[in-house]
Amino acid sequence: MIQIVQQLAFVAAIGFTGYLVTKRATFIYKNIFLGKDVEIKGDQQKRLGNMFRLAFGQQKMFDRPLVGLMHFAVYAGFLLINIEVLEIVLDGITGQHRIFANVIPSSIYHFIVSFFEIMALAVTVSCFIFLIRRNALKIPRFHMEEMKGWPYRDANIILYAEIILMTMLFSMNASDAVLQQMGNEHYPIVGTFVISQFLAPLFSGLSETALVAVERTAWWVHILGIFAFSVYITYSKHLHIFLAFPNTYFAKMEPKGKMENMESVTNEVKIMLGMPVENTDQGDSDEMPTFGAKDVQDLTWRNVMNAYSCTECGRCTSQCPANITGKKLSPRKVMMDVRDRAEEIGKNRDANGGTFQDDGKMLYGDYISKEELMACTSCNACAEACPINIDPLGIILEMRRYVAMEESGTPQEWNMVFQNIENNQAPWAFAASDRFKWGEELRTQEVKKSDTDNIKA
Amino acid sequence: MTDTNFLKVPTMAEMVEQGKHPEVLFWVGCAGSYDDRYKRVITAFVKILNEVNVNFAVLGPEESCTGDPARRAGNEFLFQMQAMQNIEVLNAYEIKKIVTACPHCFNTIKNEYPALGGNYDVVHHSEFLQGLIDEGKLSVDGGEAFKGKKITFHDSCYLGRANDIYQAPRTVIEALDADLVEMKRCKKNGLCCGAGGAQMFKEPEQGNKDINIERTEEAISTGAEVVAAGCPFCMTMISDGIKNKEKEKDVKVMDLAELVAESKGL
Known part of the structure; x- marks a missing residue:
């Protein structure tokens, strides 16, 4: 009877988790596609290669080898222990215990579970070190303004959760081992495992009933914890464990210095210059084109996906020359702002029957200030630093376009530059007619041929 | 003629x-x-x-x-x-x-x-x-001007990260028989001079330091006699930084072309 109740409760838990995750995933998917379409250029093979190297292989994480190794341990542990989760899920549904032990030879089963335990230990140790790094060592990039409150808690919660999950895994296996020795028929003889064998003595004094309770509790906390975790990450920066893959696949592959051409401007400029204009559909476009980005809807879906993929590690900000020298700009905050605003727009949309109702707010101004945008040197250090090729600069420059072209809000000095370029064809106020003075002066200089080299025709 | x-x-x-x-x-x-x-x-x-x-x-x-x-x-x-x-x-x-x-x-x-x-x-x-050096059209060997001198190269963002050109300027400096010393933040981790993205033409936003000062301090700390640049904006920013640090006598800021021309006595 209790068995059946457990099985039903388990199936209900899976169903509920599936419902919540699907709901959140749909919400996030719709939010990402608030962004405009973007042409994905470049070779597919190379994109796959990037995904393999950067997301799967975490190549850029190894720029800092020790941290890279620990991060890889947590990630590999996460992936591989999922195979054990599959067994747990099957056990939960069927009411059996260690279902795989009946299917595969016991020596192999023993080896695999022991291997998982080693991974679990690596995860635990790494998470402890990460907690120390974050909370005791006070690494500056973890304690900046944008990390106050929820982002800081989010980072810690996930580390505590990982440690709890791994502890449950060990407790489960250790109490299981004692129960096997007692000859409890529900627990097939699979032997002790490499790590949990050292924990078994802790449980050996308990009665059989107490042991079953411990084992069952650990088992349930472990699997329910994993279910809760999978819902939690959709609200958390930890979404990167999935989105790192599409994010690296779709990342910009052209030279980092290249800015995308604005076709909407090209036609107008051609008209101004009296040049022939191709494919103008002026007749049916009743919408005035707006230039640049003031809100999430003006960005591309790749920009928004970037934002949802960001783990708030702050490598971008720690490399940003503006941030290093105390300016307000933080590329990480830009990414966090885009995500927060996308969430806000998404909630508004869903609350209003699928159509976003103007809430009097914008990404520009309410989240990202002009001061931040203006401080950027477009040096690409942020994009280079990101382990999963997020491009904060693309967003900053798109928002500057809004400031310049829609708001005419650029600093006075830049307005002077614009004027100089228009009038003198140079950013400085020098006469265009003097442009070749340097050459004319040079032509009067006598040639001094070096004595080490003869003229080569 | x-x-x-x-x-x-x-x-x-x-x-x-x-x-x-x-x-x-x-x-x-x-x-x-x-x-x-x-x-x-x-x-x-x-x-x-x-x-x-x-x-x-x-x-x-x-x-x-x-x-x-x-x-x-x-x-x-x-x-x-x-x-x-x-x-x-x-x-x-x-x-x-x-x-x-x-x-x-x-x-x-x-x-x-x-x-x-x-x-x-x-x-x-x-x-x-x-290219000229590789093809043998431009020989800089024999030029004593920079032989053994410490030169550090400041990567321009628009040459380096923007276009992945890190080696060419270094090849030129090495051809001068100079002692190329790298700053801690170099190549893909190079620190901007502070001028890119039209910053050259306006005052910086409120902060606690100017970017060019941060970069100049790093360049000076290498002990190099010459900071080599490959960009007009970087040249201005680093030169201003050197002036600010009153190091004009000890550290020169020179473009790659100037290094080559001087070593050939042009």
Whole structure:
């Protein structure tokens, strides 16, 4: 009877988790596609290669080898222990215990579970070190303004959760081992495992009933914890464990210095210059084109996906020359702002029957200030630093376009530059007619041929 | 041939008049045309071009800002106006290959003009100099000017991260027999001078330090006698930093072209 109740409760838990995750995933998917379409250029093979190297292989994480190794341990542990989760899920549904032990030879089963335990230990140790790094060592990039409150808690919660999950895994296996020795028929003889064998003595004094309770509790906390975790990450920066893959696949592959051409401007400029204009559909476009980005809807879906993929590690900000020298700009905050605003727009949309109702707010101004945008040197250090090729600069420059072209809000000095370029064809106020003075002066200089080299025709 | 004793700086208009076509167009840029300090860099490069008899020309009065600062400042209209007019001139002269000493001009013409109909083979002068050295057309060995001297290279963002060119400038410095010392933040981790993205033309936002000071301190700490640059904006920013630190006597800021020209006694 209790068995059946457990099985039903388990199936209900899976169903509920599936419902919540699907709901959140749909919400996030719709939010990402608030962004405009973007042409994905470049070779597919190379994109796959990037995904393999950067997301799967975490190549850029190894720029800092020790941290890279620990991060890889947590990630590999996460992936591989999922195979054990599959067994747990099957056990939960069927009411059996260690279902795989009946299917595969016991020596192999023993080896695999022991291997998982080693991974679990690596995860635990790494998470402890990460907690120390974050909370005791006070690494500056973890304690900046944008990390106050929820982002800081989010980072810690996930580390505590990982440690709890791994502890449950060990407790489960250790109490299981004692129960096997007692000859409890529900627990097939699979032997002790490499790590949990050292924990078994802790449980050996308990009665059989107490042991079953411990084992069952650990088992349930472990699997329910994993279910809760999978819902939690959709609200958390930890979404990167999935989105790192599409994010690296779709990342910009052209030279980092290249800015995308604005076709909407090209036609107008051609008209101004009296040049022939191709494919103008002026007749049916009743919408005035707006230039640049003031809100999430003006960005591309790749920009928004970037934002949802960001783990708030702050490598971008720690490399940003503006941030290093105390300016307000933080590329990480830009990414966090885009995500927060996308969430806000998404909630508004869903609350209003699928159509976003103007809430009097914008990404520009309410989240990202002009001061931040203006401080950027477009040096690409942020994009280079990101382990999963997020491009904060693309967003900053798109928002500057809004400031310049829609708001005419650029600093006075830049307005002077614009004027100089228009009038003198140079950013400085020098006469265009003097442009070749340097050459004319040079032509009067006598040639001094070096004595080490003869003229080569 | 009475003019052989004078430096040749032919313009495209003059070339066409004589029925000639250059192998390569030297795109001078605004800094090279107007900034007194940077004119010396352009002079050095012209001397090198003369020395190795490169068949080159400049646009001269027909050259115009590429539009880079306007685009980075958000003014796409002005950028495209500039770009289209420049492309019209370049295409009319049937220009195929362009060399420039400015990484901003380089990036814009190379990466951004194609979308507006301007397709050229664009090289930065560091690559061009490396090419001349590799082909044996430009020999810098025997030049004692920088032998064993500590030189550090400041990566320009628009050459380095923007276009992944890290080796060419270093090859040129190494060819001088100089002792190339790297700053802690170099190559893909190089720290910006503070001028990119049109910052050159305005005061920085409120902060606790200027970016060029941060970078200059790092350059000085290498103990180098020369900070080599490959960008007019970097040159200005680092020079200002050196002045600010009152180190003008100990540390010189020089462009790659100046290093080569000086080592050859040009």
